Amino acid sequence: MSDQKINARSETGKLQLSVGRVVLTMTAILLAVIASTVFRRPSDPVVEREISTDTRVVVTTVRAESLDLVVRTVGKVLPWQEVSLAAEVSGRVREVLVDLGDHVAENEIVLRIDAAPYEDALAEREANLLRAQARMEESEAALARVDSLRGRGAISEREYEAALAQNRAGEADVRAAEAALARARRQLSDCGLAAPFPGTVVDRHVDPGALVGPERPVLTIADLETVAVEVGLTEQELLQVRGARVAHIESSSLPGKLAEGTVEGVADRSDPRTGTYRMRIRVDNRGEPGFLGGMVVQVGIPWERLESVTTVPEAAILDFEESPRIFLVEDGRALEVPIAILAQVGERVVIGLRGSSPEGDRLDGDAAHSDQAGAARLVGSQVIVIGQSSLRDGDPVQVAESR
Secondary structure (H helix, E strand, C coil), rough: CCCHHHHHHHHHHHHHHHHHHHHHHHHHHHHHHHHHCCCCCCCCCHHHHHHHHCEEEEEEEEEEEEEEEEEEEEEEEEHHHHHHEECCCCEEEECCCCCCCCCEECCEEEEEEEEEHHHHHHHHHHHHHHHHHHHHHHHHHHHHHHHHHHHHHHCHHHHHHHHHHHHHHHHHHHHHHHHHHHCCCCCCCCCCCCCCCCCCEEEEEECCEECCCCCCCEEEEEEHHHHHEEEEHHHHHHHCCCCCEEEEEECCCCCCCCCEEEEEEEECCCCCCHHHCCEEEECCCCCCCCCCCCCCCEEEEEEEEEEEEEEHHHHCCCCCCCCCEEEEEEEEEEEEEEEEEEECCCEEEEEEEEECCCCHHHCCCCCCCCCCCHHHCCCEEEEEEEECCCCCCCCEEEEEEEC
């Protein structure tokens, strides 16, 4: 009995000792974890990500540059010259020598009318002239005889006057016959319709066998080696570009196709339908590919040159319309700068300073007016173009990329 009790106590002691060892082991592990957490090095990247609050931004440089102020609008390409040809004489079309898109030279025959009736008329006019000339020769001979007799007093003055009148009538008949012959020759020549200038056939209205006349157009020819670009300008745009001499033409349908045109004229009266003022620009179109008639193009008309102005990308500006401002990066922090929009050319915006910035002594801004001279001091600074929308003045920032 006593042996059994001793054994029971021994087993209980072993169990208590095992439990104690487990407790000690777990306590040691817990202390190690706590120590690892408390004494972790500050440079550990995990902790950096947890404590970092800097906003990552993309920046570019404020620039000083010279720009052209440009009125941008759209225009329509038209032939510089265009004419609808009609036959000078009536008749039946014998052949059409050109088709749509064909290039023609000046005075090239493009259509022929059946000339047989006009050839017959020419022969008749030639015969009439011969008869008139024969009658005039007879009258001249008669007048010479009468004049001789008159000198000898053998005929009366009335007989002489009659012979003279007959001679004058013969001369008139010859002149009329000559005029009729010239008209017949011209009509025969007009049976071949010629192009009045070098150009391209842009419309064809008849086929062989059709009856044509002066009142019916048969072909349309346009000069597309030189084209006119016509634009409609608002009153404000007109006042800006009135003195402009050149314009730049571009078409989205012809990538890389750029042309410079000459301003030929501007209307001083607005179109009653659109309220715009028409400008006509002459453009050399001999290069390939050329602008097509009727094509819509983009037109830029430079009207003023700005020298050495301060510019930023449009993307850098917040609240563009109401109270524009930009954010610079200085000493790792965002610096809010109120600005004035002076001009815009493409994606570049010409700025001045508007009022004093929070760092007024540094930027020397005018508190009341746009200050272009003050803005020049921003040149070379880093301006934020991505990531500034949620910033406030003085916020810490981290530059992720510089463009």
